[in-house]
Amino acid sequence: MDKFYLNNIFIDAKRNQVCHGETCELVEPKAMALLCVFAQHPKKCSAKVFNQRGTIIFSNENQQTVWDRNKVFNLQGEQEWSFDDGEIVHAFNLEQQILVHVKTDNGKNHLVTLSTNLAERDKLALPPEADFVSSAYYD
16 A cells, blocks of 8 residues: 555655645554554544533543533533533542532632532532632542
């Protein structure tokens, strides 16, 4: 498999070249070898691609959970979670669960525990003076 097309991209494996239209780019030999393997076995090679829109707080080969502005998103299931009457101060992952520190509009603090698919598991009231809860608290 020296020369082939992948969709509308021309691949010249011997020259380590990838061409799209009039533009050609050189590719590292190891990357070209990997591209050739993928092209030879298209049904055996798969990858999940996530469009990241915030801070990654949980990731594995099947899903990615991000925190952006005042929402938490599970990009695999296209789910989102938010707290209606407050703002997210911090969100992080701890042992296969998502912990979200929320400050309500009336100044109360909560620590909300979510599963990785964003199902709410628990809500704990925090002291009003808690400005920031992070994973370091659990170390």
